[in-house]
Amino acid sequence: MKPETSPSLLYRYFFFTWLFRDVGSGSWLERSAAWRHNKAHAHWLLTYLKRWLVLDGAAFAAGALASLLFQGHWICVPFFVLFSVAMSVISVIVVVWLSLHFLPAP
Numbered sequence: 678m679k680p681e682t683s684p685s686l687l688y689r690y691f692f693f694t695w696l697f698r699d700v701g702s703g704s705w706l707e708r709s710a711a712w713r714h715n716k717a718h719a720h721w722l723l724t725y726l727k728r729w730l731v732l733d734g735a736a737f738a739a740g741a742l743a744s745l746l747f748q749g750h751w752i753c754v755p756f757f758v759l760f761s762v763a764m765s766v767i768s769v770i771v772v773v774w775l776s777l778h779f780l781p782a783p
Contacts, residue, residue, distance in 0.1 A: 691732075692725075693722060696718050696721055697715045697718060698714050700712050712783055715777060716782075722773060725770055726771065732759075733760055736757070736763060
């Protein structure tokens with residue numbers, strides 16, 4: 678078995694797309710099987726949500742601390758950009774989790 682590389686592990690730690698299958702392609706049976714697979718793996722989305730919430734909180738705290746220490750200097754901008762990007766990823770995770778739990782199968 679080939680060992681995982683560091684960038685691949687980092688990608689898998691923060692992004693969940695590798696875990697799910699495409700429901701929009703294939704025959705009806707393949708789409709149904711992909712939906713069942715995705716529904717069975719939906720519980721992992723909560724783990725990814727926790728990771729992104731921690732990253733989001735850390736980015737906001739670092740941005741606020743940098744803003745206080747450097748009197749609003751430009752050094753706090755990357756932290757707040759990371760905070761806003763993490764908020765959009767969090768919203769995507771919540772929408773995917775809700776849709777897998779409450780939408781009917783295709």
